[in-house]
Amino acid sequence: VLGTAPTAFAQDPLHSWNEGSAKAAILDFVDKTTAEDSDDFVAVEDRIAVFDNDGTLWPENPLPFQLIFAIDELKRLAPKHPEWKQDKLLAAALSGDVATLKEDVMGSLKQLLIATHSGITTDQFNQRVEDWMATAKHPRFDRHYTDLVYQPMLEVLVYLRANGYRTFIVSGGGADFMRVWADQTYGIPSEQTIGSIGEVKFEIRDGVPVLIKQAAISFIDDKEGKPVAIHRQVGRRPVVAFGNSDGDKAMLEWTTMARSPSLGVIVHHTDAEREYAYDKSPQSSGKLIEALADAPKRGWVVVDMAKDWNQVFPDENAPSAG
Amino acid sequence: VLGTAPTAFAQDPLHSWNEGSAKAAILDFVDKTTAEDSDDFVAVEDRIAVFDNDGTLWPENPLPFQLIFAIDELKRLAPKHPEWKQDKLLAAALSGDVATLKEDVMGSLKQLLIATHSGITTDQFNQRVEDWMATAKHPRFDRHYTDLVYQPMLEVLVYLRANGYRTFIVSGGGADFMRVWADQTYGIPSEQTIGSIGEVKFEIRDGVPVLIKQAAISFIDDKEGKPVAIHRQVGRRPVVAFGNSDGDKAMLEWTTMARSPSLGVIVHHTDAEREYAYDKSPQSSGKLIEALADAPKRGWVVVDMAKDWNQVFPDENAPSAG
Ligand SMILES: [Ca+2]
Ligand SMILES: [Ca+2]
Numbered sequence: 001v002l003g004t005a006p007t008a009f010a011q012d013p014l015h016s017w018n019e020g021s022a023k024a025a026i027l028d029f030v031d032k033t034t035a036e037d038s039d040d041f042v043a044v045e046d047r048i049a050v051f052d053n054d055g056t057l058w059p060e061n062p063l064p065f066q067l068i069f070a071i072d073e074l075k076r077l078a079p080k081h082p083e084w085k086q087d088k089l090l091a092a093a094l095s096g097d098v099a100t101l102k103e104d105v106m107g108s109l110k111q112l113l114i115a116t117h118s119g120i121t122t123d124q125f126n127q128r129v130e131d132w133m134a135t136a137k138h139p140r141f142d143r144h145y146t147d148l149v150y151q152p153m154l155e156v157l158v159y160l161r162a163n164g165y166r167t168f169i170v171s172g173g174g175a176d177f178m179r180v181w182a183d184q185t186y187g188i189p190s191e192q193t194i195g196s197i198g199e200v201k202f203e204i205r206d207g208v209p210v211l212i213k214q215a216a217i218s219f220i221d222d223k224e225g226k227p228v229a230i231h232r233q234v235g236r237r238p239v240v241a242f243g244n245s246d247g248d249k250a251m252l253e254w255t256t257m258a259r260s261p262s263l264g265v266i267v268h269h270t271d272a273e274r275e276y277a278y279d280k281s282p283q284s285s286g287k288l289i290e291a292l293a294d295a296p297k298r299g300w301v302v303v304d305m306a307k308d309w310n311q312v313f314p315d316e317n318a319p320s321a322g
Numbered sequence: 323v324l325g326t327a328p329t330a331f332a333q334d335p336l337h338s339w340n341e342g343s344a345k346a347a348i349l350d351f352v353d354k355t356t357a358e359d360s361d362d363f364v365a366v367e368d369r370i371a372v373f374d375n376d377g378t379l380w381p382e383n384p385l386p387f388q389l390i391f392a393i394d395e396l397k398r399l400a401p402k403h404p405e406w407k408q409d410k411l412l413a414a415a416l417s418g419d420v421a422t423l424k425e426d427v428m429g430s431l432k433q434l435l436i437a438t439h440s441g442i443t444t445d446q447f448n449q450r451v452e453d454w455m456a457t458a459k460h461p462r463f464d465r466h467y468t469d470l471v472y473q474p475m476l477e478v479l480v481y482l483r484a485n486g487y488r489t490f491i492v493s494g495g496g497a498d499f500m501r502v503w504a505d506q507t508y509g510i511p512s513e514q515t516i517g518s519i520g521e522v523k524f525e526i527r528d529g530v531p532v533l534i535k536q537a538a539i540s541f542i543d544d545k546e547g548k549p550v551a552i553h554r555q556v557g558r559r560p561v562v563a564f565g566n567s568d569g570d571k572a573m574l575e576w577t578t579m580a581r582s583p584s585l586g587v588i589v590h591h592t593d594a595e596r597e598y599a600y601d602k603s604p605q606s607s608g609k610l611i612e613a614l615a616d617a618p619k620r621g622w623v624v625v626d627m628a629k630d631w632n633q634v635f636p637d638e639n640a641p642s643a644g
Binding site for chain 1: 367444488490497498501505511512513514515519522523524526529530531533546549550553554555556557558572575576579580
């Protein structure tokens, strides 16, 4: 792969995409927005593309990966915290009672975040994420989580950037969690990685300035929060948005409605064999009903993972996109 | 100037800076952090430089310029809002009673922001800022406000970027206000312009998605809020910070303490003749006592505006930095 990738890229920047309407829509959009003589030319400063993360750039099963990280951390730290067994959701996480956690995914995530993501410095947290990413493996695929990003989406990121687009993550996941590995994994720098935000407090401890992660969550980057987060952190309306669930509907609307040219894309999980198949009744997060129903009238491209992607994950030992 | 600028830049990237310790410190820092064989080499991804705005990149007298904008807007909109005359601070702003406003600069700014910066879409707000910037002129210098940025600081921004640094604004001013003109004026894109944040609400009005600016202010980017904002939006600790007041002390500490190499710079307003002279008793914002006292022990460079800068504002008709 190392030897053939540059050639494959020169021949076809989206080589993991099968020929079809989805691939054609992406290629056509980039062509028409970057050709200076095109009516749809987009100035370089406006070439902003936003991507949901869980279910769009990498899987969200059997649970969102940040939740798996939190559960692993909870178990690692539990011997020092006997009080956690008194908390229903934390006890469920510790005993592997996934059914209870799935009853309230956002609530579980919040409890777990407070237990495992607060009371430490941002540097300590970064180290914990780094350690986990280097060791933990996905239960089904037996690969490190950062090796399970979608190869076709890595190609889209690289292709957009090669055409002057700035690529941003806009995810319900924690910004602090994603920034540890997003640069190396996706080639997206920390200031372009946007997510949910926990409070931090500035302190000087023994002459060393630190930011202490607090229990309070100050912003949840989901649903109508996504256009708000884009406004706060990007300050411009994107022209390209990729998502996979109803949590991305507002972001897709903000990017594409009453706006031309623009490109909205939904990654539809249709591939139980190579990945997972779900929409209206997902096993974990990723419910997709309204955005899928609106896709035809909004002109959103729906990617059929089973048909449109000839490869889902990068080859083992493939170089990273960063 | 148009003809001579490129040559001047090639000869001396900081040509508006007089020879002296401040200029030497900036040049030395960039040299040592970008030479690959240097012990102080900084990887490109970590080359992050943050700049306060009011009093660091442009003046803050007779009032911070965003406050002047808000007062002008208040007057323009007042005929439709007779209720504003019942509010002490708004009445003071309308009657030109600057003394009352200065008694409570942050409070006045907040009241004025609510009256003039909310209840409209972000697009409408951007248009108002653009219209004002194109017409309003500074009462003393009789030039447009965006023409009153500091020429020596424009040179620092260009010089840092030419050496692989990403430049960010981290200001107490409103992000929405600055982003309208920061790109063209400073060459700093909207996602690198960080400031105080007002709430916005996503809505679809007659098929058009909009963000409505709300009265609530969700984040004030000042003092300990500056390292917090840098963490939220940049996600990495900077190695260069420029500020001019105690509001920048925490940002300077976060950037430089227990960290080498790093560069902290304070712009000290010592030039009443060409600009303004103030520190512990400023006419408007910009109180500088603690950060100046700490400068020697922290190794922060103090710029003496009168001695270190041979030019303060760009020549008339000079090209912009963007
Ligand atoms: Ca998702
Ligand atoms: Ca200032």
